[in-house]
Amino acid sequence: MSRTLKVGVIGANWTLNFHAPAWRMLPGVEVAAVCTSREATARAAAERAGIERAYWNVEDMVADPDLDIIDVGTKPSQRYDMVMAALSAGKHVYNCLPFATSTERAEAMRDLALSKNLVGVVDAQWRWTPAIRKMKEMIDEGAIGKFFTATIHLQLPLYVHDGFTYTLCHMGGGGTPYPWLAEKASGASAWRNFGSHTILCLLYLFGEVEEIIGASDIFVKELNFEDGSVLRPQTPDFGLAMLRFRSGGLANINVSWAMADAPGFYLDVCGSAGRLVARDPGFCDTTTTLHYGQPTVEPSGVEVDIPERFYEVPGTNLSKINSPPFMAPIGNLFADMVRVIRTGSGDGSPSFSDAAHAHAAVEAAVLSETTRKWEKVERRR
Secondary structure (H helix, E strand, O other), X not given: OOOOEXXXXXXXXXXXXXXXXXXXXXXXXXXXXXXXXXXXXHHHHHHHHOOOEEEOOHHHHHOOOOOOEEEEOOOHHHHHHHHHHHHHOOOEEEEOOOOOOOHHXXXXXXXXXXXOOOOEEEOOOHHHOHHHHHHHHHHHOOOOOOEEEEEEEEEOOOEEEOOXXXXXXXXXXXXXXXXXXXXXXXXXXXXXXXXXXXXXXXXXXXXXXXXXXXXXXXXXXXXXXXXXXXXXXXXXXXXXXXXXXXOOOEEEEEEEOOOOOOOEEEEEEEEXXXXXXXXXXXXXXXXXXXXXXXXXXXXXXXXXXXXXXXXOOOOXXXXXXXXXXXXXXXXXXXXXXXXXXXXXXXXXXXXXXXXXXXXXXXXXXXXXXXXXOOEEOOOOO
């Protein structure tokens, strides 16, 4: 059996609570270290999660010769230096979204990973969701014929309104709210975060984006907290775009984390021979539904049965019956990264090259708000 791959996790919230369990269920993988910004929190996180080593300095963690993979959480604005340090130390890297705070930094991370022959993968699980994998299979088999258009929405309620004031709710339904999502310096926004997720999903299905035009806005002007403090958001909570693929076909994107009665995820794909529609009230859930219809006078559409194989994670006992929400997508994403590291075959999916292309598309959409015209998107490497 191949030697155990050891993972170092940066961050004691999202990465530790959601990523660590997925890493741990994979055979031959161990979560061996956790890093936070302070010694006390690092030691507490390690003890709570049963992790061997605690670090409170990223440079010390990436210098650990026993670690193979660094899973980078924290604010987007802080991750670039962490990713570059890990790659420079010869570690494979799993990076969250938004991938970068600028196109230059996105390209630098991609290029360093490629130059050192390291595996770089990003935290975009939609392409590993069972319903989207089945959609991809059906598209490749010709179920929709010639691709025409796609509509994709990702609208989740991070801001909630009680009839009087807006407040920031808990990420993932628990844990701690992230006020930095509304801070410009963080590198976050509904368009950068959710827009990147939607573009990476479309990239998986239809290939590279050729050009894009978009708009964004800050609709919620004030957030209130229990202690009486007030935060005035500096980042867009809404984004809208239209894009054209190099292979042909158009798509429109609508993302928001301040939408009333937010419906979650919706993807509607139309072609000359059929239509596929995926719906998910949450985020990358294994309960996502998929419907298929063909051209008729009256609206049609039947629910597609998602095969068992799309719920299974190699080396685990996960199945269609017992897979918890979110675990099949993130488990398969991690398993694919481990496969690439062990075999040297492939890039991992979504790769740093995919992420850099998606980031370039987001930046082009932001630029188009100023130029008021379609903006070209750089090709992937």
